Amino acid sequence: MVKALLLSILVLGVCGLGNAGSTSVGKAHAKKPYPKALVSFDDFKSLVSQVEKHRRDHLVDLDTFLRMSREENTIILDARSTFRFDRKHLQGAKHLAFTDFTQESLDMLIPDKSTRILIYCNNNFDGDQVDFASKVAMPGPKGETQILANRKPLMLALNLPTYLNLYGYGFRNIYELDELVNINDKRITFEGSVVR
Secondary structure (H helix, E strand, O other), X not given: OHHHHHHHHHHHHHHOOOOHHHOHHHHHOOOOOOOOOOOOHHHHHHHHHHHHHHHHOOEEOHHHHHHHHOOOOEEEEEOOXXXXXXXXXXXXXXXXXXXXXXXXXXXXXXOOOOOEEEEEOHHHEEOOOOOOOOOEEOOOOOOOOHHHHOOOOEEOOOHHHHHHHHHHOOOOOEXXXXXXXXXXXXXXXXXXXXXX
């Protein structure tokens, strides 16, 4: 009996159950200091709160977008992937993939911070899921509960991080296309490798 009790105490001690504060598992997984990634969720949240109102006042329809695109000191910026840009983009658009955004690359492309920047993404165009594939997270499979199955799709358009990053890098003269446009709309012209 004493041997069984001692064996139990020994097993509990080895397994870390005898003292929750100093388990061998806890020691093995104790956090060691390491250099933190250059990421700040607090900076992100602060930037989102600043950008929200600014962006709301800078959403434009297609006619306004096109009129502005013809004015001085204005560029259309396409931040989609190089693959999609090369295939099809709005005529005259300049390209810098969102993944390549840095202060230096943006300043090279847009050296004057007062330049008007017009942005669009895949989610602005309907009718071509190859070259303008919408970024939408669909609700889960039908086997989910009714509450989860009734969730609406989550829009994950590139416009938002593009706008947010441009603002964060010091650009303020940003306007975003807010209209969903059919790719066959006669008001627009595309160029690229798949455009005849």
